[in-house]
Amino acid sequence: MSVTPKTMPAVGYLKSLPVDDDESLLDLELPVPEPGPHDLLVQVEAIAVNPVDYKVRQGNDPGGEPKVLGWDAAGTVVAVGDKVELFAVGDEVFYAGAIDRPGTNSRFHAVDERIVGRRPTTLSFAEAAALPLTAITAWEGLFEHLGLRQSPEQTGTLLVTAAAGGVGAVVTQLARALTGLTVIGTASRPETVEFARSMGVTHVVDHHQPLPAQVAEVAPGGVEYIFGTAGTDRNLAAYAEILKPFGGLLAIDDFGAVEIGLLKSKSISFHWEFMFTRSLYRTPDQAVQHHILGEIARLVDAGSLRTTATRDLGTINAAHLREAHRILESGAAIGKVTLTGF
Structure with a gap:
């Protein structure tokens, strides 16, 4: 049985800087998060990048404290909180996370099970990561x-x-x-x-x-x-x-x-429409997003819905994420940009 390490590689930033600055996104080593009662601890296998990533980087200066971005992710559950009912260790999942919690640009990530879905069986981790948000x-x-x-x-x-x-x-x-x-x-x-x-x-x-x-x-x-x-x-x-x-x-x-x-x-x-409203305000119906992702997975596996992943930039690191942010900031992105593995 594998043991979750105490620290993990992650990509974050300490200060809001232009994307062409090498310090706009940094490779970091951070503590592995402890899952809360309703949380899954997910080993992240792939992420996708969205405009919200660079908008938060540009407009939210963390004042020197490490801030990890990223919302779309796909990976494997490695631990669960004591009130988790929908998933178990070993389940493969995809989700878009919560805007008021640390992001998915890290090897391990804690996320409320109620906004998580099971990964479509016909998609790779990267193809699945392109879809949730x-x-x-x-x-x-x-x-x-x-x-x-x-x-x-x-x-x-x-x-x-x-x-x-x-x-x-x-x-x-x-x-x-x-x-x-x-x-x-x-x-x-x-x-x-x-x-x-x-x-x-x-x-x-x-x-x-x-x-x-x-x-x-x-x-x-x-x-x-x-x-x-x-x-x-x-x-x-x-x-x-x-x-x-x-x-x-x-x-x-x-x-x-x-x-x-x-x-x-x-x-x-x-x-x-702001898809983070349910998680941001902890609304009683957060689990609606779990069910939406279940329907998305069903449609994908039935051949009715395709992934929108169009370009994978390689491993999840600061240099590759800076390139992803550049692409999205240019306004010329087609479909979704993904990154896979650490």
Whole structure:
């Protein structure tokens, strides 16, 4: 029987610095966390990187104390808390973690079992690590906030911005697999257009060009739903024009005040989606995310959902994670960037 060591390799930062600074992310040796009552201690085998990683690095200075980033992970349970009921040592899992706890860029990681799912059996650890954060975001956005039914009778048109991104690619797949919606996706480069179509987008429009005229060509009467992943504040007037009366607009991006009154005349509903809300506020229904990940794994193993992993940068270390952050900060990422092993 293997014994968990007392310390572990990890990647973190001590000060908010530009990604080109060699000290923006550092290789560290840190204590292995002790799992709490509802926690799993996971030996991390692979991680994926999301925009939230670099946004926290840029905007949250830890004042010289080591801060470990990372949320998407896949690995093997090596220990469990005394109140754990859903998993056992040896189970292979995938999850997106909690934003107010140490991140997954470490050899071992403690996570509440209620936001963890079993790894899809048909995916590698890296392929599985690419999915949790974006899949939970997409699922909650579509089926909880926008209120879509998981039925082919759920018809209409959905506009997905940045459809070749990590979230957009899962939103598209879930909409195509579980509803009867027609999906319009935004993309601008030949490679992103191709990727978006491979994920199930029916029509592609260029987000660098005015959207209303382009959308009108494929949906003359407008669209019922918009899943906004980027530029919601800049595009709000366009969205108000594109959406049908009583339509729904959901946003996941970061912005401040907007002229929300633009939505009033059509009675358009506005929704936020932040997949960390349940874990951040310890809501009574945290285990919903366990069940969502179970459905995602089922869809993957049934062949209805594909991983969005497109590029693995190698072992989990500071140099490779700095490169991952550079890629995401450039805005040119397609799908998800992963790292595998230590």
